[in-house]
Amino acid sequence: MIVSVVSQKGGVGKSSISAALIRALIKRGKRVCAIDLDVQGSLTHLIAPTIDATRTTRWLAGVPVDPVVISSNLSCFGATAKLNSLEQDYVKVPGGANVLQRRLARMKRNFDVVVIDTAAGLGGWVVAAMYAADHIVSPCLLEPLSLDALKGFVKVRNQVVDASGHMVKTWIVPNRFDRRIRGQTHILQALIGMNLGEVTPPIPTCSAVNNAMSALNFVDALSLGRAEAYFDHLSLQLLQANNAVNSTLVSKDSTIVNV
Ligand SMILES: Nc1ncnc2c1ncn2[C@@H]1O[C@H](COP(=O)(O)OP(=O)(O)OP(=O)(O)O)[C@@H](O)[C@H]1O
Ligand SMILES: [Mg+2]
Numbered sequence: 001m002i003v004s005v006v007s008q009k010g011g012v013g014k015s016s017i018s019a020a021l022i023r024a025l026i027k028r029g030k031r032v033c034a035i036d037l038d039v040q041g042s043l044t045h046l047i048a049p050t051i052d053a054t055r056t057t058r059w060l061a062g063v064p065v066d067p068v069v070i071s072s073n074l075s076c077f078g079a080t081a082k083l084n085s086l087e088q089d090y091v092k093v094p095g096g097a098n099v100l101q102r103r104l105a106r107m108k109r110n111f112d113v114v115v116i117d118t119a120a121g122l123g124g125w126v127v128a129a130m131y132a133a134d135h136i137v138s139p140c141l142l143e144p145l146s147l148d149a150l151k152g153f154v155k156v157r158n159q160v161v162d163a164s165g166h167m168v169k170t171w172i173v174p175n176r177f178d179r180r181i182r183g184q185t186h187i188l189q190a191l192i193g194m195n196l197g198e199v200t201p202p203i204p205t206c207s208a209v210n211n212a213m214s215a216l217n218f219v220d221a222l223s224l225g226r227a228e229a230y231f232d233h234l235s236l237q238l239l240q241a242n243n244a245v246n247s248t249l250v251s252k253d254s255t256i257v258n259v
Pocket of ligand 2: 117
């Protein structure tokens with residue numbers, strides 16, 4: 001299974017959610033390969049700060065090398081400074097959008113899950129990661145600009161699905177939900193109500209990415225095919241919990257929250 005973590009907007013939690021997913025998968029005994037396709041290297045810093053990334057450069061160039069082994073169940077292709085020039089050479093050429101899919105074909109046998117963290121935006125490597133994905137996870141902050149960016153992401157995602165011809169399950173993950181922040185509940189409801197076509201409605205917030213339970217539940221939903229039930233159940237829980245907390249806060253001090 002290949003999971004690509006993608007968003008048009010920066011700083012929404014792609015690398016944090018990638019790392020949380022990786023931790024949860026390893027905890028479940030899955031063999032995981034992490035791939036950092038962001039030259040910024042946040043995921044690499046989080047999981048394998050001292051990794052030698054020259055192997056990534058060679059792999060992306062088509063040499064059949066294995067990722068670096070980090071621990072018994074985790075291997076990694078760390079971020080390489082050459083991502084931009086490699087994008088020019090291998091992605092931005094005719095037919096280049098599926099380059100990652102081709103590179104990953106061999107690795108699919110060696111790992112249960114490949115988690116790909118991408119740079120913000122919808123550039124060449126990001127589109128290639130969407131082409132390769134079985135699941136796309138797109139974190140989103142509960143603010144108007146994030147919702148606008150989501151529409152751009154969904155448009156490109158739909159183009160990728162049309163061009164690649166295979167169905168890619170897509171998850172919008174509201175991140176950093178804070179029920180004390182004015183208006184976030186309304187934005188969450190707007191997000192749930194948005195017509196995003198085939199894209200799965202948003203799953204509940206990962207308000208604490210390091211919360212092992214939320215990461216584990218999320219992994220269950222991804223890997224055990226219980227996606228719809230998971231969303232229905234937890235979104236309801238989220239909204240109910242949110243309403244309960246809001247009314248408590250409002251009754252204690254009406255200036256804290258008024259949503
Ligand atoms: N749920 C969360 N709770 C608290 N802090 C968070 C949460 N998610 C992300 N952060 C923090 O927000 C910042 C941005 O997160 P992160 O680097 O994961 O985002 P990103 O989408 O990968 O950013 P970029 O677009 O730059 O790659 C980091 O400082 C991270 O620690
Ligand atoms: Mg990042």
